[in-house]
Amino acid sequence: MDGPKLILEGRRVLQVSWIRSRDLHILTSGPFKYSGDKRFEPVASPAGDFWGLRIRGVQLSDTGQYECQVNTDPKMSLAFNLTDGRNLDGSNSKWVGQALIKGPSEVYVRDGSLVTFTCEISPLSVASPQSGAHGVFMTAKPKVRWLHDNKELLFEAKHPHISMKSLYGETSQRVIGILKISKVSWRDSGQYTCLQMSVKPDSIKLFVVE
Numbered sequence: 001m002d003g004p005k006l007i008l009e010g011r012r013v014l015q016v017s018w019i020r021s022r023d024l025h026i027l028t029s030g031p032f033k034y035s036g037d038k039r040f041e042p043v044a045s046p047a048g049d050f051w052g053l054r055i056r057g058v059q060l061s062d063t064g065q066y067e068c069q070v071n072t073d074p075k076m077s078l079a080f081n082l083t084d085g086r087n088l089d090g091s092n093s094k095w096v097g098q099a100l101i102k103g104p105s106e107v108y109v110r111d112g113s114l115v116t117f118t119c120e121i122s123p124l125s126v127a128s129p130q131s132g133a134h135g136v137f138m139t140a141k142p143k144v145r146w147l148h149d150n151k152e153l154l155f156e157a158k159h160p161h162i163s164m165k166s167l168y169g170e171t172s173q174r175v176i177g178i179l180k181i182s183k184v185s186w187r188d189s190g191q192y193t194c195l196q197m198s199v200k201p202d203s204i205k206l207f208v209v210e
Contacts, residue, residue, distance in 0.1 A: 014070055014071055014072060015029050015030040015070070015071055016029070016030065016051040016068065016069070016070055017029040017030075017068070017069045017070075017071070018040075018042070018053040018066060018067070018068055018069075019066065019067045019069060020064070020065075020066055021064065021065035021066065021067055021079070022064050022065070027040045027053065027066075028040065028041065028042040028053060030042070030051075031044060038056075039055055039056045039057050039058075040053065040054070040055055041053075041054050041056070042054075043154065051068075052143075053066065053068075055082075058082075062082060063082050063083055064081070064082060065079055065080065065081050065082075066079070066080050066081075066082060067079045067080075068080070097121055097122060097196070097198065097199040097200070098121070098122065098199065098200050098202075099119055099120070099121045099144075099194045099195055099196065099199050099200060099201050099202040100119065100120050100121075100122075100202050101117055101118070101119045101192075101194050101202045101203070101204045102117075102118045102119070102120065103117075103118075103204070104204075105203075105204055105205065106204070106205045106207065107204060107205070107206050107207065108207045108209060109184060109206070109207070109208055109209070110208070110209060110210070111184065111185055111186070111208055111209070111210050112183050112184065112185075113183075113184055113208075114180070114181070114182050114183070114184075115180070115181040115184050115188075115206065116178065116179070116180050116181075117146075117178070117179040117180075117192060117194070117204060118176065118177070118178055118179075119144055119146075119176070119177040119178075119179070119194030119202065120174055120175075120176055120177075121144065121174060121175040121176075121177070121194075121196050121199050122174040122175075143166050143196070144164070144166045144175055144176075144177025144194060144195075144196055145177075145194075145195050145196060146164055146177065146179050146192060146193065146194060146195075147191075147192065147193040147195070148188075148190055148191070148192055149190040149191055150191075150193070153179075161181060161182045161183055161184075162179070162180070162181050162182075163179075163180045163182075164177070164178070164179050164180075165177075165178050166178075175196065177194055177196075179192065179194075181206075184206070184208050185208060186208050188206060188208055189206055189207055189208045190205070190206060191203050191204070191205050191206075192204050192205075192206060
């Protein structure tokens with residue numbers, strides 16, 4: 001399954017659900033939450049071709065298996081293991097990788113310019129049925145997350161001038177995250193942080209001048 005997806009079959013809309021395996025509790029189904037725990041929420045793209053599960057303020061008790069299901073006949077499903085990634089290599093380090101944003105730590109651009117930030121993460125921390133999901137954002141592809149002044153940039157209509165994509169290298173075991181900001185304004189100034197599950201983040205500061 002190329003990422004949890006909402007699938008269209010004729011006139012029928014098939015729902016993507018996230019289920020916690022240990023108690024078979026349905027956490028989300030489509031855009032709806034079915035858990036009293038507000039830390040769990042669905043994350044979807046505007047086109048409806050991506051459905052993820054986000055757990056805010058992850059706790060040790062959240063570890064275990066989670067299953068993404070699509071109500072096809074027969075059922076389509078994919079399981080993920082959420083593990084405590086703080087001691088994966090037997091050390092005391094909580095990081096299993098390093099994010100690095102290419103270029104200087106401070107960037108100055110003129111108002112209205114196009115800005116592109118490229119972040120490389122290596123070694124890879126990836127959620128998969130074999131290796132386990134070392135983090136709190138579970139998806140079938142290793143997505144790179146971006147923060148602007150410590151607020152996450154998501155698939156939101158209020159950021160139409162911002163685009164994000166992740167490139168995954170099978171052989172190099174690296175993830176490349178690309179953040180593009182078109183026609184920047186003073187509102188886009190601030191600190192941008194690149195991060196991924198159990199990966200030490202990196203940041204860059206953007207200054208927009210007239």
